[in-house]
Amino acid sequence: MSFAPRPAVQPWARVNTARRIQILLASVLPLAATVLIIILTGLDKNMALLGVFLPLQLIAAAVVGFNAFGKRGVGDAALIVLVIFFATFVLVLLASVVVSLVSQGAQAMSWGFFTTNNRYVSNTTSLEYGGVGHAIIGTLLVVGLTTVVTVPLGIAMAIYLTQSQSKTKGVIRTLTQAISGLPSVVAGLFILSIAITLDWQKSGLLGSMALLPLMLPTVARVAEEALRLVPVDLRYAALALGAPNYRAFFQVILPAAKSGLVTAILLGVARIIGETAPLILTVPISNGTSWDLFSGEIMTLPAYVYNYLGSAFVPSQNRAWGAALVLMILVAILFGTTRILSRSKSLKSKPTKEKASK
Amino acid sequence: MNSLTKASTLSSENISVWFGQRQVLSDVNLVFPANKVTALIGPSGCGKSTFIRTLNRMHELIPGAGLAGSVFLDGEDIYGEDFDAVSVRIKIGMVFQKPNPFPTMTIRDNILSGLRLSGRKIENGDEVAETSLRRASIWNEVKDRLNDQAISLSGGQQQRLCIARSLAMNPQVLLMDEPCSALDPGSTRRIEETIKELSSSMTIVIVTHNMQQAQRVSDQTAFFLADDNTPGGVVEFGSTEQIFNGPIDQRTNDYVNGHFG
Numbered sequence: 001m002s003f004a005p006r007p008a009v010q011p012w013a014r015v016n017t018a019r020r021i022q023i024l025l026a027s028v029l030p031l032a033a034t035v036l037i038i039i040l041t042g043l044d045k046n047m048a049l050l051g052v053f054l055p056l057q058l059i060a061a062a063v064v065g066f067n068a069f070g071k072r073g074v075g076d077a078a079l080i081v082l083v084i085f086f087a088t089f090v091l092v093l094l095a096s097v098v099v100s101l102v103s104q105g106a107q108a109m110s111w112g113f114f115t116t117n118n119r120y121v122s123n124t125t126s127l128e129y130g131g132v133g134h135a136i137i138g139t140l141l142v143v144g145l146t147t148v149v150t151v152p153l154g155i156a157m158a159i160y161l162t163q164s165q166s167k168t169k170g171v172i173r174t175l176t177q178a179i180s181g182l183p184s185v186v187a188g189l190f191i192l193s194i195a196i197t198l199d200w201q202k203s204g205l206l207g208s209m210a211l212l213p214l215m216l217p218t219v220a221r222v223a224e225e226a227l228r229l230v231p232v233d234l235r236y237a238a239l240a241l242g243a244p245n246y247r248a249f250f251q252v253i254l255p256a257a258k259s260g261l262v263t264a265i266l267l268g269v270a271r272i273i274g275e276t277a278p279l280i281l282t283v284p285i286s287n288g289t290s291w292d293l294f295s296g297e298i299m300t301l302p303a304y305v306y307n308y309l310g311s312a313f314v315p316s317q318n319r320a321w322g323a324a325l326v327l328m329i330l331v332a333i334l335f336g337t338t339r340i341l342s343r344s345k346s347l348k349s350k351p352t353k354e355k356a357s358k
Numbered sequence: 359m360n361s362l363t364k365a366s367t368l369s370s371e372n373i374s375v376w377f378g379q380r381q382v383l384s385d386v387n388l389v390f391p392a393n394k395v396t397a398l399i400g401p402s403g404c405g406k407s408t409f410i411r412t413l414n415r416m417h418e419l420i421p422g423a424g425l426a427g428s429v430f431l432d433g434e435d436i437y438g439e440d441f442d443a444v445s446v447r448i449k450i451g452m453v454f455q456k457p458n459p460f461p462t463m464t465i466r467d468n469i470l471s472g473l474r475l476s477g478r479k480i481e482n483g484d485e486v487a488e489t490s491l492r493r494a495s496i497w498n499e500v501k502d503r504l505n506d507q508a509i510s511l512s513g514g515q516q517q518r519l520c521i522a523r524s525l526a527m528n529p530q531v532l533l534m535d536e537p538c539s540a541l542d543p544g545s546t547r548r549i550e551e552t553i554k555e556l557s558s559s560m561t562i563v564i565v566t567h568n569m570q571q572a573q574r575v576s577d578q579t580a581f582f583l584a585d586d587n588t589p590g591g592v593v594e595f596g597s598t599e600q601i602f603n604g605p606i607d608q609r610t611n612d613y614v615n616g617h618f619g
């Protein structure tokens with residue numbers, strides 16, 4: 001398919017000079033006034049932001065909006081100001097977390113930090129030696145096992161909640177929601193108590209079990225919403241063609257809900273990958289690399305952070321920050337690749353041939 | 359390859375329908391002879407869609423639905439023990455009022471979806487796709503873009519794609535619920551021509567609000583009516599010629615001449 005190039009003119013975006021000046025003034029003056037007031041009166045900056053800048057900016061925008069469109073312009077202008085103000089606020093908040101994580105963790109970053117373990121590292125060993133390789137492996141194993149078990153369970157629950165007519169599903173939905181409020185430390189204690197009663201050894205497996213009730217509600221709820229968004233028309237269309245229910249589900253409903261289901265899995269993983277308390281309670285930590293989920297010690301990234309953050313020694317604290325940064329990078333990589341994979345799959349069957357002109 | 363399957367005669371006997379406690383149809387008796395086109399007409403809400411859904415057992419999918427009576431396909435009760443819903447729907451195809459192509463599939467896959475969904479092997483898929491698209495008179499518009507997503511088609515093209523999708527199953531009966539209600543006159547005309555051609559190989563039941571369309575495409579017509587707060591039913595059933603030019607019932611006369619509804 002070929003489209004004409006996008007025209008350079010957008011008539012609706014035309015703004016006359018007078019209004020442009022108004023807009024410019026309205027975006028500069030409130031800030032200038034606020035800065036002036038802070039300098040003159042020594043008002044607290046945060047107070048000034050909320051108490052002076054926001055009202056001034058609202059008034060300025062309202063005036064511009066009123067001049068342009070009358071009464072309805074006021075509402076639009078106010079909405080725009082509020083949205084931008086609070087969006088910026090949240091953005092700054094998030095950015096500051098990322099910035100502090102990156103700036104604190106950056107010193108620890110090196111290739112070796114990702115690939116080596118801490119076997120020969122003491123509290124004061126310099127950052128050139130040792131790393132989080134063993135914790136990355138441990139986290140991937142523990143979270144991976146939980147994911148492999150929880151995703152089918154969660155999606156099965158979502159299927160039940162959307163497809164079944166039975167009365168019990170209300171109860172099940174409420175229960176799932178209740179579980180999503182479960183403090184993660186309680187999940188850890190619960191598994192720990194079972195382990196003690198049955199005389200099981202602590203291991204990565206117990207950690208995976210403790211993470212399961214934390215991940216399940218997220219996956220089930222988001223997957224349920226994803227399935228619910230598939231129009232019932234599609235199911236009827238499939239059934240009217242003589243499809244048994246299961247084929248209609250697997251060949252029509254599931255593919256239509258795919259991107260939502262991927263989101264469900266990602267949100268589920270995001271929910272548990274940084275969980276610390278349950279792992280501290282149930283998984284014995286180690287400084288060496290272990291691939292064994294079912295017995296012995298195994299390190300995870302959250303446990304690593306927890307273990308080193310409390311240390312009195314600077315290199316250890318740096319390691320903790322480094323590990324936290326690695327955790328963030330890991331999540332970013334997981335999300336990025338999953339998104340790219342799921343997108344390229346659905347793009348595969350997009351137009352392949354150049355269409356001949358009619 | 360299509361010539362082996364034959365059209366069938368479909369008939370309903372004392373079909374009554376409930377949604378929960380509310381009865382919406384009472385005692386519908388109609389016969390749809392093989393290779394004939396039957397139009398169902400009547401004001402909105404009188405139960406035409408509901409009735410047509412009982413003919414291929416789509417009705418039972420609606421929560422709270424109830425049914426009495428029988429539907430016979432070549433003398434066999436489709437609600438009887440020898441039939442199950444899936445095999446009924448394979449023999450009796452359906453086109454919905456709103457085009458509903460599968461959005462995750464290409465045009466070609468949409469056509470073949472019925473075969474896949476009903477668990478049949480697809481040999482010569484290209485041939486099946488081409489034949490079905492030709493029969494639904496959309497082949498020329500899509501032959502160069504069979505691998506495009508189906509939702510990239512216009513509404514009218516999507517509807518003809520859905521017809522082609524049903525035709526690929528080679529049904530003995532085709533039910534169409536206002537198939538042209540969202541289409542322009544050109545597409546409507548083409549679908550009407552399609553319907554006439556199809557009637558040589560299948561039995562067709564079509565719901566329509568368009569009196570001219572009913573006259574153009576159908577051999578016989580049934581007029582449905584539901585008086586206030588009473589279940590709907592058939593007021594008059596006969597040849598299209600008779601229903602439109604010499605209706606016996608006064609209400610039919612009023613309706614086909616646009617005096618109410």
Ligand SMILES: Nc1ncnc2c1ncn2[C@@H]1O[C@H](COP(=O)(O)OP(=O)(O)OP(=O)(O)O)[C@@H](O)[C@H]1O
Nearest residue numbers: 377382400401402403404405406407408409420567
């Ligand atoms: N799923 C349902 N649940 C309850 N009542 C329903 C349902 N579907 C239809 N009805 C009722 O059944 C009656 C017949 O509806 P139906 O859709 O068959 O009418 P129709 O003749 O097809 O009308 P239209 O021409 O507007 O499509 C209506 O009174 C409607 O309210």
Ligand SMILES: [Mg+2]
Nearest residue numbers: 406407408535
């Ligand atoms: Mg209808």
